[in-house]
Amino acid sequence: MAGRTGTGAARERGVVVRPWTSSTWRRVATVAVTAVCVGYAPLAMTELWPYARPGAPAFGESLLAHAVSPRYVADALATRVAPYRHSLIPMIVHSVLGGLLMLLGPAQLLTATRRRSRPHRGLGILFAVTVYASMAGAGLYLARTAPRDAFSGAAFWIVLATILVGTVLSVTFGILAAVAGLPDLHQRWMLLCYGFLLTAPLLRLEWGTLPAVLPGLPMTEINRVALMHLGSLVVFGALLASRARDRRDTVDGLGRSWAPLPVTATAHLAAAAALVWIARAFSAYGTAGRRLLVAYLVPYAVAYAVMVFGARRAARQARPWAREEWRIHLTGLCLAPVVSAGAVVFFEHSLGLARFTALTAGVAIGCGLTAFGATQVVSLRLLYAREVRRRSAPAPLPVARAATPVS
Amino acid sequence: MAESSDPRRATAPEPEPGRPLSAGVALLATAVAVINLLVGGTLTTVALTGHVLGAWSSPDPLSPGLIGAGMLGAAPALFGLARTRTWEQARTLVLPLTVVLAGLFAVSLLNAGRLYIARGGPIVSVLFSLGWLFVLGLLCVGAAVCLAGQLVRRSGPPVPRTAPLPGWSKPPLAVLGSSWLGIGTGLLLRPGFWADFVPWHTNRLDAQALGVWALALGVGVLGSLTEDDLDRTRPALQSLPGTALAMTLVLAARAPHVDWSSGPGLGLVAMVAGLLAAGASGRLLLRGGAGPGEAMRGAG
Numbered sequence: 001m002a003g004r005t006g007t008g009a010a011r012e013r014g015v016v017v018r019p020w021t022s023s024t025w026r027r028v029a030t031v032a033v034t035a036v037c038v039g040y041a042p043l044a045m046t047e048l049w050p051y052a053r054p055g056a057p058a059f060g061e062s063l064l065a066h067a068v069s070p071r072y073v074a075d076a077l078a079t080r081v082a083p084y085r086h087s088l089i090p091m092i093v094h095s096v097l098g099g100l101l102m103l104l105g106p107a108q109l110l111t112a113t114r115r116r117s118r119p120h121r122g123l124g125i126l127f128a129v130t131v132y133a134s135m136a137g138a139g140l141y142l143a144r145t146a147p148r149d150a151f152s153g154a155a156f157w158i159v160l161a162t163i164l165v166g167t168v169l170s171v172t173f174g175i176l177a178a179v180a181g182l183p184d185l186h187q188r189w190m191l192l193c194y195g196f197l198l199t200a201p202l203l204r205l206e207w208g209t210l211p212a213v214l215p216g217l218p219m220t221e222i223n224r225v226a227l228m229h230l231g232s233l234v235v236f237g238a239l240l241a242s243r244a245r246d247r248r249d250t251v252d253g254l255g256r257s258w259a260p261l262p263v264t265a266t267a268h269l270a271a272a273a274a275l276v277w278i279a280r281a282f283s284a285y286g287t288a289g290r291r292l293l294v295a296y297l298v299p300y301a302v303a304y305a306v307m308v309f310g311a312r313r314a315a316r317q318a319r320p321w322a323r324e325e326w327r328i329h330l331t332g333l334c335l336a337p338v339v340s341a342g343a344v345v346f347f348e349h350s351l352g353l354a355r356f357t358a359l360t361a362g363v364a365i366g367c368g369l370t371a372f373g374a375t376q377v378v379s380l381r382l383l384y385a386r387e388v389r390r391r392s393a394p395a396p397l398p399v400a401r402a403a404t405p406v407s
Numbered sequence: 408m409a410e411s412s413d414p415r416r417a418t419a420p421e422p423e424p425g426r427p428l429s430a431g432v433a434l435l436a437t438a439v440a441v442i443n444l445l446v447g448g449t450l451t452t453v454a455l456t457g458h459v460l461g462a463w464s465s466p467d468p469l470s471p472g473l474i475g476a477g478m479l480g481a482a483p484a485l486f487g488l489a490r491t492r493t494w495e496q497a498r499t500l501v502l503p504l505t506v507v508l509a510g511l512f513a514v515s516l517l518n519a520g521r522l523y524i525a526r527g528g529p530i531v532s533v534l535f536s537l538g539w540l541f542v543l544g545l546l547c548v549g550a551a552v553c554l555a556g557q558l559v560r561r562s563g564p565p566v567p568r569t570a571p572l573p574g575w576s577k578p579p580l581a582v583l584g585s586s587w588l589g590i591g592t593g594l595l596l597r598p599g600f601w602a603d604f605v606p607w608h609t610n611r612l613d614a615q616a617l618g619v620w621a622l623a624l625g626v627g628v629l630g631s632l633t634e635d636d637l638d639r640t641r642p643a644l645q646s647l648p649g650t651a652l653a654m655t656l657v658l659a660a661r662a663p664h665v666d667w668s669s670g671p672g673l674g675l676v677a678m679v680a681g682l683l684a685a686g687a688s689g690r691l692l693l694r695g696g697a698g699p700g701e702a703m704r705g706a707g
Contacts, residue, residue: 350524387430
């Protein structure tokens with residue numbers, strides 16, 4: 001794993017200390033995420049009790065009612081009761097285990113940063129089993145609920161399904177990477193998996209805080225606004241965490257960049273065209289459309305700016321691996337609107353969704369899909385470097401091995 | 408990195424025999440192995456429960472189940488493939504892999520109007536068929552790039568055959584390979600006629616996809632026969648038991664839907680049993696006969 005040089009050692013090497021990866025920022029981020037997770041865990045576990053037994057205490061709902069208004073919560077509940085009723089047990093399993101995951105995540109991060117490998121492995125097995133079981137419950141709910149019957153419509157169903165597949169695949173790749181002895185890949189996939197899991201508390205947070213910015217909207221509408229940037233925020237957070245934990249300047253066997261100028265230039269052009277298309281499509285829906293467009297574009301612009309800045313700074317500091325990872329994710333971000341546009345067309349024609357629903361769904365899943373793809377490319381890049389290293393070494397001859405200390 | 412290895416090359420006696428396996432092909436094998444494990448595992452599990460999951464609608468879960476079983480069975484051998492050092496050791500498995508990738512992609516494209524994307528259907532199946540096409544397309548492009556990179560690599564002196572196949576194994580292998588190759592080609596090129604030789608209900612797409620797999624199995628077995636070296640055919644031999652076992656599992660679970668008493672049914676049993684026997688005997692021979700050979704390679 002990457003050596004953890006302190007800021008003092010970094011200054012000795014003459015390397016400019018990166019602001020958001022200095023210990024203070026990392027500690028603040030870790031504490032904030034841990035606080036959100038631990039605070040959300042009891043809310044998650046008790047969220048569905050009122051559906052099973054009317055009158056049971058519902059902390060999450062009362063919190064939300066206090067934060068916004070009782071009418072806001074009551075309207076939302078009215079539309080959710082029916083679909084939950086025929087999948088109550090799977091959903092209860094999903095939400096209780098999800099609350100457990102909120103506690104396991106920070107615990108795993110702690111054991112990982114403190115290099116306690118036995119607790120990390122033990123808790124890791126529990127984490128993996130819990131993820132699979134929780135996602136199985138969610139999968140049963142999705143399989144039994146027609147997309148249009150889901151809370152807030154088919155777009156939300158599609159986003160949930162995409163997050164489910166992303167979570168299951170990320171945890172599986174993380175496990176495979178751990179088994180294969182590839183800690184850098186393991187970290188990235190597990191951070192991405194946890195990012196997808198964090199969409200749950202993040203969404204509830206937005207349910208509570210967005211009405212302050214957009215008063216008077218029902219929860220279904222607030223949900224749609226939140227969907228526009230839910231995926232992009234969590235995968236961006238996972239990327240920042242991955243970059244913070246990987247201090248390597250370069251990787252042996254890296255070779256030429258897989259995101260050279262022609263590739264990134266083409267991606268930028270495609271992104272521009274797709275963004276124009278999306279903007280025009282949303283503008284046809286008046287205020288609601290423009291609201292969703294802004295909710296999509298602002299976080300996208302922030303993520304873009306950070307990635308460009310990160311890549312440029314890594315290039316200035318002559319850190320090829322950091323630059324390569326930033327560039328790959330930047331290319332992915334540029335391709336996100338293109339994938340979204342394609343998804344919109346696909347949802348309209350192959351699934352027969354209404355235009356507005358297709359648009360919302362397609363735009364919501366774009367960033368998550370391409371970030372997943374970018375993490376795949378980064379993993380392949382690291383695996384390729386390992387293969388090149390393996391195959392550039394000569395065949396294991398006893399004589400040769402004694403004579404070659406690799407510098 | 409290149410600089411640090413040059414002084415070693417200057418002092419090393421001679422280049423390694425054979426064409427070194429490129430990093431690209433090793434990576435391709437690992438990537439396909441992971442995908443096979445996930446997708447093959449999903450397809451097999453769903454087929455065992457009696458449901459149909461695939462990129463197109465099938466009349467019987469057996470066909471997608473067998474495709475999944477083939478993918479799952481080949482995964483361990485593909486993981487092992489990434490560790491081989493020369494192209495000669497890898498090609499008996501890489502060539503069937505290329506046949507499967509290119510064949511399944513071509514069959515899916517040629518019958519694009521019958522896929523769930525075009526026809527519509529349950530949302531999970533539509534999304535699966537989209538993913539199927541996308542991943543297959545990516546893998547085909549990747550395979551083309553990696554193979555091109557592999558084939559332009561310079562080759563060292565030719566690799567000697569250290570463990571030729573025993574004489575008694577060659578006729579049965581020839582029969583096994585030809586039967587799989589034959590039925591595969593027939594199903595692929597004239598599914599309307601040859602699908603009757605499949606002892607369960609299939610439609611055109613099923614027949615062609617199964618034909619691709621049968622063709623790949625035949626290419627693998629006949630390729631091993633041509634290589635005539637147990638060491639070189641190690642990856643292919645490793646894939647045979649896994650594939651045969653996975654296929655047996657799916658066939659056993661759906662046994663009531665297969666017409667076992669017909670000629671094709673008996674032929675299927677013989678062909679799957681042949682795969683198992685070839686894989687098992689190959690392993691025994693490798694373990695027994697190649698012992699001294701491996702010791703020699705390790706020492707020098």
